Amino acid sequence: MAASAFLPELGTQVVVPVASAVGIAFAVLQWVLVSKVKISPEPRRADGSSAGKSGAGASEYLIEEEEGLNEHNVVVKCAEIQNAISEGATSFLFTEYKYVGLFMGIFAVLIFLFLGSVESFSTKSQPCHYSKGKTCKPALANAIFSTIAFVLGAVTSLVSGFLGMKIATYANARTTLEARKGVGKAFITAFRSGAVMGFLLASSGLFVLFIAINLFGIYYGDDWEGLYEAITGYGLGGSSMALFGRVGGGIYTKAADVGADLVGKVERNIPEDDPRNPAVIADNVGDNVGDIAGMGSDLFGSYAESSCAALVVASISSFGINHEFTPMLYPLLISSVGIIACLITTLFATDFFEIKAVDEIEPALKKQLIISTAVMTVGIALVSWLGLPYTFTIYNFGVQKTVYNWQLFLCVAVGLWAGLVIGFVTEYYTSNAYSPVQDVADSCRTGAATNVIFGLALGYKSVIIPIFAIAFSIFLSFSLAAMYGVAVAALGMLSTIATGLAIDAYGPISDNAGGIAEMAGMSHRIRERTDALDAAGNTTAAIGKGFAIGSAALVSLALFGAFVSRAAISTVDVLSPKVFIGLIVGAMLPYWFSAMTMKSVGSAALKMVEEVRRQFNTIPGIMEGTTKPDYARCVKISTDASIKEMIPPGALVMLTPLIVGILFGVETLSGVLAGALVSGVQIAISASNTGGAWDNAKKYIEAGASEHARTLGPKGSDPHKAAVIGDTIGDPLKDTSGPSLNILIKLMAVESLVFAPFFATHGGILFKWL
Numbered sequence: 001m002a003a004s005a006f007l008p009e010l011g012t013q014v015v016v017p018v019a020s021a022v023g024i025a026f027a028v029l030q031w032v033l034v035s036k037v038k039i040s041p042e043p044r045r046a047d048g049s050s051a052g053k054s055g056a057g058a059s060e061y062l063i064e065e066e067e068g069l070n071e072h073n074v075v076v077k078c079a080e081i082q083n084a085i086s087e088g089a090t091s092f093l094f095t096e097y098k099y100v101g102l103f104m105g106i107f108a109v110l111i112f113l114f115l116g117s118v119e120s121f122s123t124k125s126q127p128c129h130y131s132k133g134k135t136c137k138p139a140l141a142n143a144i145f146s147t148i149a150f151v152l153g154a155v156t157s158l159v160s161g162f163l164g165m166k167i168a169t170y171a172n173a174r175t176t177l178e179a180r181k182g183v184g185k186a187f188i189t190a191f192r193s194g195a196v197m198g199f200l201l202a203s204s205g206l207f208v209l210f211i212a213i214n215l216f217g218i219y220y221g222d223d224w225e226g227l228y229e230a231i232t233g234y235g236l237g238g239s240s241m242a243l244f245g246r247v248g249g250g251i252y253t254k255a256a257d258v259g260a261d262l263v264g265k266v267e268r269n270i271p272e273d274d275p276r277n278p279a280v281i282a283d284n285v286g287d288n289v290g291d292i293a294g295m296g297s298d299l300f301g302s303y304a305e306s307s308c309a310a311l312v313v314a315s316i317s318s319f320g321i322n323h324e325f326t327p328m329l330y331p332l333l334i335s336s337v338g339i340i341a342c343l344i345t346t347l348f349a350t351d352f353f354e355i356k357a358v359d360e361i362e363p364a365l366k367k368q369l370i371i372s373t374a375v376m377t378v379g380i381a382l383v384s385w386l387g388l389p390y391t392f393t394i395y396n397f398g399v400q401k402t403v404y405n406w407q408l409f410l411c412v413a414v415g416l417w418a419g420l421v422i423g424f425v426t427e428y429y430t431s432n433a434y435s436p437v438q439d440v441a442d443s444c445r446t447g448a449a450t451n452v453i454f455g456l457a458l459g460y461k462s463v464i465i466p467i468f469a470i471a472f473s474i475f476l477s478f479s480l481a482a483m484y485g486v487a488v489a490a491l492g493m494l495s496t497i498a499t500g501l502a503i504d505a506y507g508p509i510s511d512n513a514g515g516i517a518e519m520a521g522m523s524h525r526i527r528e529r530t531d532a533l534d535a536a537g538n539t540t541a542a543i544g545k546g547f548a549i550g551s552a553a554l555v556s557l558a559l560f561g562a563f564v565s566r567a568a569i570s571t572v573d574v575l576s577p578k579v580f581i582g583l584i585v586g587a588m589l590p591y592w593f594s595a596m597t598m599k600s601v602g603s604a605a606l607k608m609v610e611e612v613r614r615q616f617n618t619i620p621g622i623m624e625g626t627t628k629p630d631y632a633r634c635v636k637i638s639t640d641a642s643i644k645e646m647i648p649p650g651a652l653v654m655l656t657p658l659i660v661g662i663l664f665g666v667e668t669l670s671g672v673l674a675g676a677l678v679s680g681v682q683i684a685i686s687a688s689n690t691g692g693a694w695d696n697a698k699k700y701i702e703a704g705a706s707e708h709a710r711t712l713g714p715k716g717s718d719p720h721k722a723a724v725i726g727d728t729i730g731d732p733l734k735d736t737s738g739p740s741l742n743i744l745i746k747l748m749a750v751e752s753l754v755f756a757p758f759f760a761t762h763g764g765i766l767f768k769w770l
Contacts, residue, residue: 002015005076006072006386006387007333007386007387008326009325011326012325012326012329012332012333013210013214013325013385013529015211015333016063016207016329016333016335016336016363017207017210019203019206019335019337019339019340020203020204020207020210020336020339021203021207022201022203022339022340022343023200023202023203023206023498023679024199024200024203024207025195025341025608026195026199026203026343026346027195027196027198027199027200027203027218028196028668030192030193030194030196030199030350031167031196032310033192034171034174034189034192034193034196035170036172037174037177037178038081038711039075039078039174040075040079040442041172043581048590057376058198058436063145063500064358064422065110065246072550073141073248074520074521074522075318076178077519077521078173078176078177078516079173079286080503081281081515081516081518081519081520082169082170082172083617084631085169085281085284085285085288085512085516085541086169086170087167088281088285088327088635089165089285089288089289089293089719090165090166090254090280090637091130091171091223091443091635091639091711092140092289092638093161093162093165093289093293094644095643096244096245096248096249096643096646097158097162097641098242099372099647100158100241100244102246102364103240103244103650104151104154104237104240104241107149107240107654108151110149111143111146111147111150111233111236111754111755112143112144113143113182113211113303114143114305114758115139115142115143115146115147115755115757115758116139116143116144116753117758117762118141118142118143118162118757118758118762119139119140120137120266120632121140122138122139122140122390123138123140124138124149125137126138126139126437127199128223128226128565129224129225129566129568129757130225130316130395131225131316131321131753132254133657134747136214136223136225136226136665137219137220137226137743139231140756141219141220141226141387141527142226142229142230142757144232145216145219145233146229146232146754147233148212149212149216149230149231149232149233149234149237150233150234150238150240150414150754151237151302151647152212152233152234152235152237153234153235153236153237153239153240153405154206154209154240154241155237155467156204156205156235156238156300156304156500157237157238157240157241157242157245157297157300157301157304158241158245158297159204159237160200160201160204160205160296160297160300161241161292161293161296161297161300162199162293163197163201164197164201164292164293164295164505164721165175165288165289165292165293165295166507167193167196167197167505168193168197168287168288168292168317168512169507169512169610170193171189171190171193171509172284172509172512172513172516173513173516174189174193174194175189175190175509175510175512175513175533176513176516176517176520176526176530176605177765178516179529179530179533180522180526181329181355181515182355182356182529183355183358183361183529183532183533183544184354184355184356185532186359186510186529186530186533187355187364188355188510189348190506190510190513190533190537191346191350191502191503191506192350193505193506193509194501194502194503194504194506194509195285195346195350195498196326196503197292197296197501197502197505198342198497198499198500198501198502198504198505199339199343199498199502200219201296201299201300201497201498201501202303202335202339202342202498202501203339203495203498204239204661205303205304205338206235206332206335206336209231209304209307209448210329210332210433211314212231213227213228213236213311213329214234216230216231216496218644221759222323222667223289224315224323224328224405225315225316225320226530227315227399228308228311228314228315228320229315229434230758231282231311231312231564232308232309232312232562232750232753233754234306234307234308234751234755235301235304235308235309235536235559235750236747236751236754237304238297238300238301238303238304238305238356238580239301239304239305239743239747239750240654240745240747241297241301241549242294242297242298242300242301242743242747243292243621243650243653243654243740243743243744243747244585244650245293245296245297245298246290246294246298246490246736246739246740247597247600247646247649247736247740248289248294248380248599248642248643248646248652249289249290249291249293249294250287250290250294250732250735250740250746251287251597251600251601251604251641251642251646251734251736252282252285252290252604252638252639252641252734253283253285253286253287253289253290253291253731254286254290254602254604254605254731254735254736255282255286255518255604255605255607255608255638255641255642255736256279256281256282256283256285256286256419256537256590256634257286257639257640257727257728257731258605258608258609258611258732259282259605259607259608259611259612260272260277260279260282260283260608260612260733261279261724261727261728261731262609262728263277263279263609263612263613263616264276264279264280264603264612265366265724266724266725267613268616268623268720269302269716270623271496271518271715272448272515272518273514273515273517273518274518274519274627275519275521275625276325276481276519276625277500277629278353278611278612278615278616278622278630278631278633278634279608279611279612279634280515280631281634281635282517282608282631282634282635282637282638282663283515284511284512284515284516284716285635285638286604286638287508287511288508288512289639290509290735290736291507291508291541291735292505292509293718293742294507294739295501295504295544295548295739296505297500298742298743299494299497299500299501299504299548299550300552300741300754301743301746301747302490302548302555302742302746303335303491303494303497303765304606305329305555305559305749305750306487306491306494306551306554306555306745307331307332307335307491307556307560308559308750309483309486309487309555309559309562309750310330310331310388310484310487310491310558310562311328311331311754312486312562312566312753313329313394313482313483313484313487313558313561313562313565313663314327314330314331314394315328316395316565317392317393317394317395317400317484318392318393318400319392321493324389325667327387327388327392327492329387330340330383330387330388330408330488331488331491332386333383333387333767334380334383334412334488334491334495334528335491335495335770337376337379337380337382337383337495337508338376338379338494338496338497338498339398339496339498339524340379340497341375341376341379341496342496342497342499342502343498343569344375344497345368345371345372345375345496345499346368346369346427346498346499346502348368348371349364349365349366349367349368349389352729353726358528358532360531361532361533361536361541362431362433362535362536362539365503365506365536365540366424366540368499368502368503369405369420369423369424369496369499369500369503369543370462371755372496372499373416373417373420373496375418375420376416376495376496377413377416377417380409380410380412380413380416380492380495382466384408384409384412385407385409388405388408389405390405391403391404391405392405393764394482394484395482395483395484396457396480396482396487396559396566397564397565397568398565398764401481401482403480403485404482406482407480407481407485408481408484408488409490409493410476410477410480410688411476411477411480411484411485411489412488412489412491412492413492413494414472414473414476414477414489414492415473415477415488415489415490415492415493415551415554416492416493416496418469418470418472418473418489418493419492419493419494419496419547419550419551421465421466421469422465422469422547422549422550423543423546423547424543424545425462425465425466425469425546425606426462426542426545426546426688426689426692427539427540427542427543429458429459429461429462429585429656429689429691429692429693430462430538430539430542430543430548430689430693430695431539432535432696432697432700432703433694434727435695436458436461436462436473437458437695437696437697437700438453438697438708439454439458440454440458440693440694440697440710440726441697441698441700441701441709441712441719441723442481443710444697444712444719444720444723444726445712445719446702447718447722448486448721448722448725448726449724450722450763451694451697451722451725451726452725452729454728455690455693455694455697455726455729455730456690458689458690458693459685459686459687459689459690459691459693459721459729460686461732462685462686462689462690463682463686466546466549466550467681467682467685468556468683469550470550470553472683473486473489473554474486474489474554474557475759477489479486480559483557483558483562483565484558486554486557486558487555487558487561487562489531489554490551490554490555490558491549492546493516493547493554494549494551500544501544503508503540504540504541504544504573505542506537506540507534507537507538507540507541507544508537508541509537509562510530510534511531511534511538512536513529513530513533513534514530514531514533514534517530524592524674531699531702533702534699535696535699535703536695536696538692538695538699539692539696540686541692542692543688545688545692545734545738546685546688546689547690548739548742549590549684549685549738549739549741551683551732551742552681552742552743552745552746553677553681553742553745555746555749556673556677556745556746556749557677559749559750559752559753560673560674560677560749561745562753563666563669563670563673563749563752563753563756566753566756566757566760567669567670567756567760568760569666569667569670571665572670572674574671574673577666578664578665578667578669578670578671578767579667579670579671579685580671581664581671582660582664582667582668582669582670582671582672582673582674582675583664583671583672583674583675584671585671585672585675586671586672586673586675586676586677586679587661587675587676587678587679588657588675588679589652589675589676589679589680589744589748590674590676590679590680590683590684590741590744590745591738592682592739592741593649593737593741593744594653594683594741595686596648596649596652597732597736597737597740598733598736598737599730599731600641600642600646600648600649600736601731601736602639602732603645604638604642604645605635607637607641608634608637608638608641611633611634611637612634615629615630624677634663649740653743653744653747653748654747654751656672656746656748657669657672657673657751657752658751659749659757660672661752661758661759661763662759662762662763662765663763663764663765663766664763664764664766665759665764665767665769666756666760666763666764667764668747668764668767669752669759669763671746673748673749673752676744676745676748677745677749680741680742680744680745681741681742681745683737683738684738684739684741684742685738686738687733687737687738687741688733688734688738688739689734690730690733690734691730691731691732691733691734691735692734693728694723694726694727694729694730695727695730695731695734697723697727698720698723698724698725699711699725700712701713701715701719701723702715702720705719710735720767721766
């Protein structure tokens, strides 16, 4: 080795936990600032005015004061609605976690039994898989520590999703109330709340992984090969929980949304989020359990898996062989710098600049992506210079490839910038500021059929540039640093996860804020402001999904490379019958999975539609607003349906690698993983963008902000009804099937990697008999 890293081991042992602590402290600070917005009514003076209107608060402009509304009643109403949403979301997550906890226990036992049986539960040291002539810890130790890592990843994922949901439901009514003072105040409240989730998840995920490595290291000592193989269980745990969170939450939110839209908006011609609609609370609960808890768990899973893939490859490269701690933890150093870069970026949205008009919201969110990417590029350069020796070797399918530190910088940077490209292409195809979505809206003139045709065409076309960006990233990073390069490119794409999640969580919070404004009977001007916040959030949510899918492709490829190496497959020959049958079956799996999730949404929505219709038809006074609908009944229908329907798709993903690996062996499984990766990425991008475009085409008509939009509106016109139908079809595509597919390809790859020792030793039972 020509030189060692500038940053000593002690420096790394300090930098990573300190960055995590700073991220958590920043999240707490943002939460404190959000909590200053009170949703309990202020005490009244004898003259009826608010007691809190003196001093600095006297200058705050409230729309209610101008329009003569009773501010006291409005605040009480907002608090009641917020409580109903929070209780519904908490109840659903606790119910979901009961089933998920049962699965977690069963799967943890499977991991222990399968990996322990590799060496017949022997406690004797075994020959190392990669370092010939050396001895490593027994397979039983790998089984025990992989199981512990799995449970750690699963619990961290569940806690991340739950905290995100609690923060979002805490902030939605506060965002509504701040909208009375101006769109800028409401934006800051929603964005700060999103930042709480973003920084908590990124920091806690990093911290738990760092602690696990250090604690496992006490037992493993110099056996870094075994240590980092066991750590892969962390990624498996995170992604397993993300799958159920995404699928269960996605089915919940879309069942409620479709039910509310089809009966309320299409049949009864009442506005979105109208309190007369029985499914309105369930719809708002769904935004939190699907788009907040599900998305949080999903991106945590991506982060955990990309880190694990990089660590596994590094452990059998010169970093692991020579026991160089700082270069070994290069992936964690990237994430640490990412937290600081995102912290600086967040201040641009909340402190350095103030939004004064509606049309400044979307540019402000896009600037977050650009600033975080630019700041992070400098951070990556710094980490690559300080944390890596000038030259080192990276394991490349049986040989050690010489790599320079600047080449690894390029790998991370290309992933980072490819993520930005995917984000902006996604925005172009899903934002109603550009021609693709406006063309979809225009197609509504001739009915729902042409709207559907245009939307599908847009989704298929939107795949082209992201796939080229992913392909370029893979080619460059693999050429420079083999599979390790691909893994750190994925990590580069996810390095700004705190900002990405803040932007993502901002969307559902704004959407809920609009719903609360409508249900609380607040003025049309407040609803206009919350609609503007929501429209920008819709586009940025689509950008977040683009990031998640792009990073999933890179993560899956890196995990696939680690699996092929660990399973001792010299080449994956597509012309081999064993591999080709796996390839074609793997390519089919995303279609099977999408069919299951789409049908699940349809089945759940059918029950919701029937219930909403029943209430409108049998409960007198709902349409007149004199009787409250039975909101709880609709919440229960969504909860029961989503819990029941999430099990078959989850079982498909979790059982496929086990069945294929045991019955057909590692070569067929390698084909399945490759096929699912190639097919799943295309369908995921297409489904997410089609749904996003239909949603924003509807909003384009409803807002009537341009002359062209006004010719298609107003609400209730035939083009608007056609747009609502398109949006309803797109809902399960963009919020259930599309986002869940990226978990399918990542989860199958990481599960195969964790079980690789068992499959390599005992797999392929059928082919052994034939």
